[in-house]
Amino acid sequence: MSAECPSREVLQHVTSRWGVLLLVVLMGGMHRFSELRRAIPDISKRMLTQTLRDLERDGLAARRVFPTKPPSVEYRLTALGNSLLEPLTALVMWAERSQTKIKRARAEFDGATAAGA
Amino acid sequence: MSAECPSREVLQHVTSRWGVLLLVVLMGGMHRFSELRRAIPDISKRMLTQTLRDLERDGLAARRVFPTKPPSVEYRLTALGNSLLEPLTALVMWAERSQTKIKRARAEFDGATAAGA
């Protein structure tokens, strides 16, 4: 668990703010740049490009450019990216299953600290 | 995948920089505050406390205080926290399995962009 532990760096990328979301969307198949923007409305062009680049750099996503009149670019998961699919969806599903419990725990906690002495 | 999607918030906590690490350590059983510091050398007191509080607030970890001479505090996972164990370790194991491939992909990518036109 030391700072040098290599998997920590890997985890950081995979669990980064936008990384997870992008990966989840890409798990649905290939998508164009603008499609990704629409899929995640609150991401900026800047962050979308940058996060995409990180995923590409880590060999998780592949970029394919079509030199059409208005250029279009497609992104899809690589084999490595697909191997992440299972553990990641497991985590996402856990999050969905647990959100109610967490919400309740949070409300209780806040109530306790606010009221409770 | 909208900004309001509740699971996004949940994921953010669980996948936060120190959250993952703390959870992984706590999966090994109960730990004292100072033990956690030693387990994750590069976390500051401040962040340790804060992250612990977040986990507690979300009902993932439980805090137990012993009013001994020098006070001691123990942290352990709750039932909800334990339910996260499986998906999270799956992800960590994936990270460990894949780190070599990712390192290679990264080297190749950097080499290509540096040299390649």
Add this chain to the structure above:
DNA sequence: CTGCATCCCCACGGATACTG
């Protein structure tokens, strides 16, 4: 030992404008 509060810095990330 545990854990708040304060100060402070920097990089994460948003908005905007420009190019191919």
Add this chain to the structure above:
DNA sequence: CAGTATCCGTGGGGATGCAG
């Protein structure tokens, strides 16, 4: 449409000090 460059604010998070 896709991507880059620039500017700049916010807050994450480190260091330190005090308190129970």
